[in-house]
Amino acid sequence: MKVKVISRSADEFTRERSNDLQRVFHNYDPSIRSQEKAVEYVRALNAAKLEKIFARPFIGAMDGHIDAVSSTAKNPNHLKGIFSGSMDGDIRLWDISSRRTVCQFPGHQGAVRGLTVSTDGRILVSCGTDCSVRLWNVPVAAPFELDGSTENSAKPISVYVWKNAFWGVDHQWDGELFATVGAQVDIWNHNRSQPVNSFEWGSDSVISVRFNPGEPNLLATSASDRSITLYDLRMASAVRKIIMMTKTNALSWNPREPLNFTAANEDGNCYSYDARKLDEAKCVHRDHVSAVMDIDYSPTGREFVTGSYDRTVRIFQYNGGHSREIYHTKRMQRVFCVKFSCDASYVISGSDDTNLRLWKARASEQLGVLLPRERKKHDYHEALKNRYKYLPEVKRIVRHRHLPKPIFKATSLMRVMADARKRKEERRKAHSAPGSIKTEPLRKRRIIKEVE
Structure with missing residues (x-):
């Protein structure tokens, strides 16, 4: 007698890395799956609801300053380090993973208005209202391994005293120069106690400066006379200038599209420009209800984060007119500085209530x-x-x-x-002669004039 037995391998019917779950085979023939779109729509609806349920963006606060946090800087060579400066002159290096201070940099007698780190990650540059620029050695990875009760104090390696107060500082993305702004724009070298170059266009104070990530010799500044100015170090002069209807508090270049930058304005909007065509904004980002104080682009160049006087932090798409996320807490006050982490996974905000706060860039993202x-x-x-x-x-x-x-x-x-x-x-328009009244779009209307 001959018997035929049906046999099959268990490996073909169980899922990978699992011995108890059965593999499900799907037949994607549309004639059999007549309700496929309806099923997918319900799944999309449930996925959107689940995203809201699991949205927990706030991770924790880094408490240690005793005055308002006025500026922050990230180290391009250390993923989990962030520098912060406060209104009382205190500068701290934080370990984001443990949310504790690992080093302090005392010395400024007034508010710290600007912080930046050199390209190699070894030098920290700080400036403030005490008319001084200080250079510090950035600690290597060793302090991050200390226990939580230990805090190191560092001494400046150089102190440069100048004639006026400083409102901002930024370092070249590739080079040894850094720029400070105040009564004028000064270009400094690490090894010289005097500026190697100075720019001045107008009599009002300059409040922010940013070097271009693609062209090391190009920088953009904003001033209290409502102007945005582009300078070229090779020409030793200003290149272009536009005057807006309200003051611009901060600037940030797009690291993936180095010709584009976004300006955080006093009217609660952010304006994205192409440096080659400044007579019209590429996009207007609206949602804040008060002045936007700081802005920073994600390393991917697809998003940027803003901090505002209305006590909220918002995340925008680089080409989106409205914000993707809004972060706020009951105790958070006016936000003066914001930064994306170097891996674009987190957002750090510094506010008037002396706290640095750590947020997830994706509110419902699963950690771990x-x-x-x-x-x-x-x-x-x-x-x-x-x-x-x-x-x-x-x-x-x-x-x-x-x-x-x-x-x-x-x-x-x-x-x-x-x-x-x-x-x-x-x-x-309806009660005027045809063509006598021309309405300009918002991206043009906010610009008064362009000067070359």
Whole structure:
């Protein structure tokens, strides 16, 4: 008698790295799966809801300063180190992973207005309202291994005293020069106690400076006379200048598109410009209800973070008109400085309540090591939300944010005022001769003139 037995291998019917879960086989023939789009839509809806449920962006606060945090800087060579300076002249190096101080840099007699680190990560440059620039040796990785009760104090390797107070400092991305701003723009070398070059265009004080990441000799500044100016060190003069209707508090270049920069303005908006065409902003980023105090681009160049006087931190897409995220707490006061971490995973904000706060760049991101199946599931949910993001229900859930009551009321009031201005403009056009009134878009209207 001959008997045929059906046999199959267990490896073909169990999932990878699992001995108890059965592998599911799918037949993707559309004639069999008539409800595929409906099922995917429900999954996208659930994925959007789950993102809101698991949105916990706040990680922790780094408490140690005794006055408002006025400036921050990140070290390009150390992923988990962040420098902060306060209004009382105290400078600290923090370990982000343990959220504790690992080194202090005492010496400034006034507010620390600017911090920057050299390209090689060895020199920290600080400046303040005490008319001094100080250079410090950045500790190597050893202090990060000390126990939490130990704090090191460092001494400056150089102190340069100048004639006026300083409002900002920035180091070349590739080079040994750094620039300070105050009554004028000064270019310094590490080894010289006097500026190697100085620029001045106008009599008002300059409040921020940023070197271009792609061209080391190009830098942009903003001044209290509402101007944004581009300088070229090779020409030893200013290149171009635009005057806006309100003051620009900070600038940041896009590291992936070095010809583009974004300006944080006093009117609560951010304006993205192309350095080759300054007569019109490429994009206007609106959502803040008070002055934007600081801005910093992500290393990926696809997003930037802003801190505002309205006590919120927002994350924008580089080409998005409205913010993707808004971060706030009950105790957080006016935000003076913000920074993206070097791996674009975290955001650090410094505020008037003496605290540095650590946030996740993605509010619902799962921290820790992800298993392959978990990563596949997250990627699948992201793909579903991206596919159905324009449908009304998914769009409503994804865009919804809980706002503090003052922000909500101010936003509603600004919307009413904007609608009133629009109606007034339409009525003026309707009762005027055709073509006599020209309306410029906001990205052009905020620029008064361009000077070359």
